[in-house]
Each structure stands twice: as structure tokens, then as C-alpha cells.
Amino acid sequence: MPKDNGIGASTKRREDVRFLTGHGKYTDDINVLHQTYVHFLRSDVAHGKITSIDTAEAAKMPGVVRIFTGADFEGVGGLPCGWQVTDRHGEPMKEPPHPVLAQGKVRHVGEPIAAVVADTLAEARDAAEAIMVEIEDLPAAVDMKAALKDGAPKVHDELSDNLCYDWGFVEENKGAVEEAIKNAAHVTTLELVNNRLVANPMEPRVALGDYNRSDDMSTLYTTSQNPHVIRLLMGAFVLGIPEHKLRVVAPDVGGGFGTKIFHYAEEAFCTFAARQIKRPVKWTSTRSEAFMSDAHGRDHVTKIELALDKDNNFTAIRTETYANMGAYLSTFAPSVPTWLHGTLMAGNYKTPNIYVNVKAVFTNTVPVDAYRGAGRPEATFQLERVIDKAARELGVDPIALRKQNFITEFPYATPVAVEYDTGDYMATMAKLEEIADVKGFAARRAESEKNGKLRGLGINCYIEACGIAPSNLVGQLGARAGLYESATVRVNATGTISVMTGSHSHGQGHETAFPQVVAEMLGIDESMIDIVHGDTANTPMGMGTYGSRSIAVGGSAMVRATEKIINKAKKIAAHLMEASEADIELKDGAFSVAGTDKSVAWGDVTLAAYVPHNYPLEDIEPGLEETAFYDPSNFTYPSGAYCCEVEVDPETGKVTVERFAAADDFGNIINPMIVSGQVHGGIAQGIGQALLENCAYDENGQLLSASYMDYAMPRADDVPFYQVDHSCQTPCTHNPLGVKGCGEAGAIGSPPAVINAVVDALQSGGHKVTHIDMPATPSRVWAAMQG
């Protein structure tokens, strides 16, 4: 019988009750007395010199409290970048200033130029229209390769060019890789684009800054995945507010997908302006603003070469990638195409020689940063596409070629500097072949062909580095932060528990899954445990949620804190039962003395901790509350095998996903239902990237896909029912739960499977198509079929 409590139970998500009944409390639901509203006047040109800003007329308009421009921020820091990449020559990346409001120049459409604070939003908007801004248009750098040419418009005048860094990884491998490619029996080359995306969480960003003069306390309510990180970055680097005078609250957050990790200008503005005008300042992004101010994702242009020997063993991989940074470095932007991308280029395969080159480029576009998967989808896409292409060139079965080159022994140290602790790629592939019914494909293809459709099957394998990350390692790699996680377990007098965690839940189901872990450890009911998160005032310093890290790192911190609780509770129980601490056992929520029938309930022990009448005060303190910080010793390495089947309408080019199967190895699983849900959502976003989503700029840097009229999000009828399996489990060896993380897998594993399937379908129809760039829209597929 399936468990109904603790680790492994598919407990229904308790937070869904409030989310689904409209009782969630989001940042925009928070309103403070005497609140004002800010409207940002944003640039409508991609690149230009601001020659004048006249706010005089606007300032006289009804309701206007104050108008801010870049000049008001001259004494304020710029938005900091949290990661410094060192280039091939040992030089630090170029790191131009990132102002809160534009200073002298505008560098992308949507960059805030001025901010009008007024009593109502309508008054703020009216006044913004009365601001006179003169901008001398400059030619824009949009296409990355063109932006690196001599004479290209410079995004930042003070830099020598638009190259942020030229990164080689591992530089020492370069010569061996060249040699291996030269000596290869076969080399498959593929040039591809990893399309630019807009994350589009359901809840747009919101910031509400408040300031209390009487105690000099600033509070920022914001849509963040990591309130402590925002407090540190904004307090220390932008506004100079010490932590104890700055509280950051991220209440219910309606999806993040990475784009709510970063510290944004609007957050700094609202906090700063509230201190200036001594009134709360609120900003709620419109969807239109979100398209031009939320950090975008992906946007790589890549050439990859795969070398094989005469027996089809992989001998070398070489890649050259252009990665778009946009106009400014967003918080973690430099790490995405480097340490989250280059380190994954071995994939699931024992390729001895690998060299990755990444050129990061400034352009007059919105800054680009992490989006669900962040670097790992880009690595997986190019690797799995080139393997598929190689299989077709060599006339071998794509599954067999993968199996032949799988890593089979663990731990495995890759040539790109990481060590996979566990995995069983043969097992996940075998499971995939079973649940996807690969054997039945030929019959399904025949059926499709009878209906005038082309049918294709695409396979993909992925490996990801999650559970981010060992602080000492990432410190060496350029991170300007530690990546531990924290938890405080507060046991109340009657035995109920509040867990204050540095992780942040914005759809992941932590409020359900985290209590399952504690309940399992203590043998009590999950309903006795609540999670507190999202407020720097009542959670220990934590790094937040991204990189599929919460259960692996935050969960481990919680385990460590709970272990401390158990140790102390055993001491109290030993005292109550007049027994030796070493003989105390905890089972099913009761403490007993081994070999006797003496027992004391969990609640009696917790009560004794807080009503210490009969208590060894000379030996232990009263109370029952413990904190732990957990810093992982390695990344975790979830892996899996995915299969997609598509039908292509040869008359229109329309692709429909008919079947989709995912066999994942996430190590141990806390809540199988939540894990399935995470995979479902990831696959939907992956199918979105593969078939629908495309953030497009024209040559002048105007955003063409600036609304849902032109930016296609996946809808329910764009995706099939999925076959999802996570029964293949090789537990992580280095965290106490043996968990690996599951949040990003679906988005990493699905795009190559879809495109491999589309190419397979087109080739089955006799079309000589070897690659199609994402999104494979009907018009692109039709054009590809025309040759």
C-alpha cells in the first residue's frame, strides 16, 4: 500500500487550496497606508544618447509626488553582477555599470529613463506622457556576430568592443581536441541557434518599497525567488542600507522560472524612492513591461563538432558558442553560458576530449540570464542534436549509438571538470524504451502515413548539474556568493513544528514536500509541520530557490537541523524516563528505552523543553529550536532519457506532439506526485521552446514579439498526455536524503527530443532536412520542406 505520510507519499499539495481558491497572497495583494504608485518611462529605441530630459511640466501635473531621473541616482550604486568569469587569457570579463535609471544613454528598448511617483497609477502615467525626452538615435548592435565586427555600434562606449569575455574550457584540452578531430574517422558538424525566450511567469514582477522614519527601517515586498540575496545585493551594493535596516519579503510568488532570481532596477528604485519621499512606492509590471524588462533566457548561436572513431566511439567534442548578454550583465548572466553550460558538455557519454569556447556578447537587447535549466538545456540541445545527426550520417540507430557511448562506471570524472557521483543511463534508456513503446513506433508511423501525415520519433538523453552548489568550488569559478542553504526547525511546546527555510517556494510545493521529510524523521504527522519562507525577518540567511537545489541543499539543511532536534529531544526523553541517553530510541513519534516498555510521547518531550519543571537545566538549555547551514560537497547529477513522437502535416508544416515519454533518475523521491508535476511543467516549457516560443528583435533592436499576439506560449492543447517515470533511482551519494532535484529536467530534456523527432519525420517523407532551428513553427517546417 502506498505511504500516506512522510518520504515517498504523494501527499496532495496543501498550498494549492489557497492558490486555487483565490486566497494566495501575492505581492500585488499587499497595500500599505499612504502608498504611492510609480510608472516608469521606458526607452522606445534600442540605442541612443539622451540629450535632454525635461520634467518641469510633468511635475506640475495632478497627483505627482516626485519625478526621478538618472541624475537622482548619481550617488547610488549600479546593479551588481554576482558572478565574474575569467577569460581564456586570464583576464576578468568586462563589467560595465548597470544604472537603476538610464545615465546618458539608453541601451535597450524598455530601459527605464525616468520614474514618476504619484498618488494614483493613472496620474503617474499621465505625467509620464508629459515628460519631454530627447534621444539622439544611434545604430543598434543586435545580431551577435555582427556586433563583434570592427566598426559595429558599441553598446558601452567605454569598452573597446562588445565582447564581454572569450572563455575557453578547458583551455588545456584545446590541443588534444584538435588532434582528435584531425584523426577522427568521422566528424559531424552542426550549426544551430538556441532561441531566445521570455520566461513569462503567470504573475508579473511587482515591487513595493516602504520606509519607516521612526526606526530607519526599509522594507521591500517583491516577487523574488531569493529574498536574502536581494537584501544582500541591494543593501550592500546599490543603496548602502545595512542588513538590519532592510527587510525583504517575497510572499506567494506566481512562478519564477529563473527570471525572479535577479535583482532588478525596479526593486532598487521602489526601496530608494520610498526613503526619499517618505511614503511607500509600488510598481506592478504590466505584461508589456515584462516582455521588455524581465531578463530573457537562452539566445545562443553555436557550432558543434563531434568526432568518432571507426567503431563509432565518440573521441572529441568541440563547440563554439556566441552567448547574448543583452545590454547589461544581469545578476548571474555570465555564469549561464560558462559554468552551467561548458561543464555539462560531456553529457551522458565517455568522450575523452572536450573543448568549449564561449564568446559572450553585449547587444542592444534586454539582459539575458538564467531561465529554467540555464545553460544545461543549451548544452544538451547541441550535444543531443549532433549525436542524432551523426547517427543519421553513419546510418546507425540513434539509441544504439548513445548506448555504445554511455558512461557506465561511477564515479566518473569528465574532461570538463565535474565528477558524476551516480547514474545508470542504461537503466533509464531501457525504461524509456518500455514506456515510450519504441517497438510499436513503426506501426504508429504506418497509421500516420495512411492519414497523410509524416511521423517521427526523437530520442534525447540528458545529464544536469543540480543541487547548486559547493561554495568553495563556485568561489573559485567566480561566484561572488556562497551557495549553501539554511533551515531553522522550531519545535513548539505542544510538539507542532515551524521550519524556517532559506529556500523559497514559488510553485514547487515546498510547503507540502518539506514537512514530509521532517515527519519521516520524527515519526509524526505531516500536518503538525508548517514551512515558513520568503521573509528575511523570520528566516535564516539562505540563498533561495533555483538550479533544482531546494530539496537537495535546503532539504539537507533541514535534515541537519532536525537531527540536532532529535539529539536534544533524546536527552530530554532520557531525563524524563531516568534512562541513559544512549538507550533512547525514536520511533513513530515516541521515545522509548531500548529493551524496556518505557516510553514517552513526542509531545511530552517538547512540552518539557518549554515547561522545564522536571528538566536537567544544568546540562541542557530549555527550548527546542535548532538551525543548520548545509553546504554541499558536490553538485547532484539527475539524468534521464526522453522520447517524443510528432506528426507533421506535410501540406502545412504543422507539427503536433503525439506522444511524449520521460524516464528520469532523480535519486530518492520525497513526493512522487509533485515530482511528476515538475516534470510535466518542464516538458510543457520545453515543447514551448521547441515549437512555439521565440523572442524576436528586428535589425533596429525593436522587440517584434512583445505581446501574446506574437509570442506563442504553449497551451494545454499543444501538449499530449505524458508518460512519466522516475522509478530508476540511483541515490545521490553525498547529501543525507540521496536526492538530486527535479525542477529543471523537463525543460532540459525535451527540446532536443522534439527537434530530433521533427527531423526524423521530415526525413521519412524524403525531405533532405538535417536540422531545423527552434521554434519549429509551421512556416519554418514548410520552408524547410521546400528545400
Add this chain to the structure above:
Amino acid sequence: MYAFDVERPTSVADAVAALGKEEAQALGGGQTLIPTLKQRLAMPSVLVSLTGIAEIQGVCKDDDGRVCIGGGTKHAVVAKEAAAHYPALAELASHIGDPAVRNRGTIGGSLANNDPSACYPAAALGSGATIVTNTREIAADDYFQGMFTTALDEGEIITEVKFPVPEKAKYMKFEQPASRFALVGVFVAKYADGVRVAVTGASNDGVFRWSEAEAALSKDFSAGALDGLSVPGDGMISDLHGSGDYRAHLVAVMTKRAVAAAH
């Protein structure tokens, strides 16, 4: 949105009077106008809501057998109440937007706006419908005058649309992936005196009749009759979602499919 007044007349006469005011703008279901106002791209001083006018609501048949739809009738009502009289028209209405759109948007609003990617213009032109206003009757062939342009005068209200019922008809829509408006939509209707083919979504000039296809189908109402026929890509809309050539190709594909599925 800028501030404006709202008038809610209950008769066409009152609506016409209200529209006589300076900077007045008629509001049907608001499916285009409300987003436009939210973007601050229009600044009417008075919005005259037509949704409270009972006399321009509903679906009926007239003495000539035409299906007559009040200008203020919502898509969902047409989908339901026209189904028995003119199934192809009801099907078209049932696939406009999503349920929220279909329960706000009106046929009069759609035809007055004449979005080049809207569905109803194809039905009206493809059926040779008559657009009835508060002042006159306009044949569909005279009504559509290019994208977002119609024969309507300032302040003129569509009170009714009269659709002659064909022997067979079908609307085939190929959706633009993001908006799900018609990237190309083709309405084919077979009448005793000939076949009409109207195309929406494709042309820079808005909805148009494909006369070569009409001639071929009038002789032989079969998909095969269209073999070798094509519309030129020149003059077709070319954007993120498809080139002019692609849209031209889809016109032929969708026309064939409409003929094959006509009922």
C-alpha cells in the same frame, strides 16, 4: 486607459444620438477596443456601449430564408442558435478566440473593426451577406474596403447581418500560433448560382474573394478542381509567423480542405 464617460443606450436611436457627441466611440464586445484603450492608443471622450440594445440581439430567419443575426449578438449565441440554420457559420463562431472572447465579442463589432485576421469577414464575404445598418443595407462585396477599413460612415451602427444560406459550406482556419487568429482562413460556400470563396488572414488588403477558385468550383465542386490553382505571394502579409509565399500556399491548402469538408 484614459478617463472617459460611458453611455448605455437601450435603443438604436439613442445610440445614434449618443454617437453624435464629440470624440464618441461605439463599444461592442470590446475585444479590440478595450485592449487598445488599456495601451492608451485611443482616447475617446465617450464610449457608447451597444450591448444593452435588445433590438440588435439574436438570431432568426427572414421570409427569404436568410439567417439574420443582430449586430450585437455574441459569438457564443451565434454558435448555438445558428447551428440548425447555417451550420458552417455556427462552427466558425464556435471557434473564434476562447470562451471568454465568444461570450463578449459580437458579430457587429468584428465586422465594423474588419481586422485582417478576423473570422467573420470571411463568412460575410463568402456568403454574400448583407450588412444592415441604422441607415442602409450594404452588400458584403461593397462593405470590405481593406484592412480595418469598411464602408461604414462615422457613427453608423451595424444592426443586423443577413446571410443567404448555401447548399454547402465550410470555414477552414489555420491558426497563427501565438494569437490563434487566422493566419489563413478560407470560407467556401456553394449556392445554387455559384460558389463563393473568401479568404481572411492572408492579404495586406484584408478579406478577399478568390475568383479563380470560385470559377473552378462553380463548374466542379471538388477539391480536385483546384489542382494547379494558386494565389500569388505578392500582396500577402509577411511577418514573424509566415512569409507571403507561405500564406499563399496555405490559401490553396485550406480552400481544398474546406471544399472537401463542406456540408
